[in-house]
Amino acid sequence: MLVNITSRAWAMPILSSLHSGVAGRQAPLLAATGASRTAFAQSMEHLIELGFVERNPGYGHPLRPEFRLTQLGGAVAAIAHKIHSVSTEEDRWLLRRSWTVPVLTSLHTPRHFSEIRRNLPTITDRALSQSLKSMEARNWVRRSVDGAARPPRSIYRAVNTGGLISQVTAPEVNFT
Numbered sequence: 091m092l093v094n095i096t097s098r099a100w101a102m103p104i105l106s107s108l109h110s111g112v113a114g115r116q117a118p119l120l121a122a123t124g125a126s127r128t129a130f131a132q133s134m135e136h137l138i139e140l141g142f143v144e145r146n147p148g149y150g151h152p153l154r155p156e157f158r159l160t161q162l163g164g165a166v167a168a169i170a171h172k173i174h175s176v177s178t179e180e181d182r183w184l185l186r187r188s189w190t191v192p193v194l195t196s197l198h199t200p201r202h203f204s205e206i207r208r209n210l211p212t213i214t215d216r217a218l219s220q221s222l223k224s225m226e227a228r229n230w231v232r233r234s235v236d237g238a239a240r241p242p243r244s245i246y247r248a249v250n251t252g253g254l255i256s257q258v259t260a261p262e263v264n265f266t
Contacts, residue, residue, distance in 0.1 A: 092192050092263055093212060094140065095166065099186040100125040100133035105142065105159075106174040109167035114146060114157040142166050169262055176254040184228055189213055189221040191259060197231065197248040198260030206246065225252055 095101050103123040108114060112122045120130055134157065137143040142163030146156040159167050177185055184190050189210070196209040207218055225231040230252025236243045248256035 092195060092259070093188075093210065095142075096191050097188050098129075098133040098136040099188075100129050101137055102170045102173065102185060102191070103182070104130070104133055104137060105163065105167040105170035108143070108157070108159050109164070109171040116154060119157075137163070169259060172258045173255050176258060177251055181228060181230075181251060184224060184230070185255075187221065187224070189217055190225065191255065193218065193221050193225070194230070194248050194252050194256045195259040195263050197246055197252070198256045200245050200247040202236075202243050202245060222246060228252075230255075 095105075100123055103125070104119060107119055107122040112118050116127075116130065119125075120127065123130070125133065134143065138145075138157075141160055143157050144160050144163075146158045173185065173191065174182070192210055192213075193206060196206045201209075203218065203222075206222075207213065207215065210218070213221075222231055222233070226233055229250050230248065232247050232249045234245050234247075236245050247253075
């Protein structure tokens with residue numbers, strides 16, 4: 091489910107904004123998230139399909155609807171808000187990438203590449219490698235080499251902001 095939520099770049103910021111009390115209309119949500127109208131509409135439709143957001147019946151104009159969190163959406167929005175509260179504005183672009191949050195969630199304990207891959211069966215090797223590299227560049231993930239293993243293997247661990255995000259999400263996600 092976490093992979094599905096993060097497949098739209100603006101889904102997490104929208105959920106976080108709704109949780110923090112931003113009005114459930116397009117204009118306030120656009121201002122709060124910084125999303126384009128098209129990306130916002132796609133992310134909102136995605137959240138409606140997942141059952142996290144619904145149109146508020148009886149409120150808003152048909153061309154300017156009002157949205158609200160569902161009961162399930164409220165729980166997910168609380169997690170999204172925690173994730174956004176531990177990250178800085180300059181790091182939020184990395185959170186909008188599809189695999190950042192699922193990979194960090196998998197890294198609640200140090201893991202080898204193959205273990206991360208096993209936890210996220212739909213990720214490709216290339217996507218995982220790129221995600222780890224981009225997070226390593228922002229100092230969210232630290233890579234070390236296990237020289238005792240034959241052949242030597244890389245071990246990845248979430249650190250700094252990545253570690254905080256991992257601590258927030260890991261208790262909420264089961265990889266079975």
